[in-house]
Amino acid sequence: MASCVTELITSCSNIMLSVTALHSSYRLFKDHRAPAVGLFLLGLSAALCIFPPSSSYFTSIQREAEWAGEVLAPALVSFDFLWLSEDRNTAHILLCGSCLLLGLCDWISADALTLLTRCLGLSSLSCCLTVCLFASNALGAFGGVALSLPLLMAPSIETNTFVTHISPAANEGLTKWLLKGSMSLGCWASTQALSKFLLDVTDQCHIGI
Incomplete structure (x- = not known):
């Protein structure tokens, strides 16, 4: 019963995140390509995690896709904020660091990967x-x-008792639902914020001219 509850909660949270991220990506694609790509990958990884794992190989793919989406989405959103504020050097460093981490993830230990993440x-x-x-x-x-x-809290939360009066399996499902919900809110808020920031930058350019 607990495993069924966990699967249901996890699936619902992934559906919510996938829909929100893909919709946000569609809205951002015209003017904000980098965050649109990041949220698109986040939405795809969430969609992939909707399906129950059928094998250890598929489970591994789901975890890697989920991790890659959680790494790239905030990095590419921050990249666009930096780019619009004309801090291009920091934007490039952040982008290169994200790509390097994805490329080297199979070559470093689990502890080092957690630290770098x-x-x-x-x-x-x-x-x-x-x-x-x-x-x-x-x-x-x-x-x-x-x-x-x-990205910052998931490794530590999984090792703690988040809600003591429910089973560990249901607890894990609830934790994932809260974190997925947080990312869904982040997708919506970042979409609104980037649109507002672009308008502010454009208005400042017109005033300067």
Whole structure:
């Protein structure tokens, strides 16, 4: 019974995240290609995780796709904030770091991968928060935190007792639902924030002219 509840919660959370991320990607694609790609990959990985694992190989693919989506989505959203604020060097460094982590993930230990993943998550978040702070874009800051939260918190949450009065399996499902819900909110908030930030930048350029 607990396993059925866990599968149901996990599937519903993945459906919610997939729909939200793919819709946000569609809305962003015209003016914000980098975050559109990141949210598209996030939506695809969530869609892949909807299906129950049928083999260890398929489970491995689901976990890798889920991890890649969680890494790239906040990084590419932060990349666009940096790019629009004309901090192109930092944007390129963040993008190269994300690509290097994805390329080297099979060559480093699990502990090193966890550490590097958290470092990249913190870097993406700090870049997003810095730009949004100076631009007074509170929605962008909220979106950055919501998108980065699973990347920073998931490894530690899985080892703790999050809700003590339910079984560990249901607890794991509830935790994943909360983190997926956080990313869904992050997709929506980042979409609104990027559109607003682009308008602000465009208005400033017109005033300067």
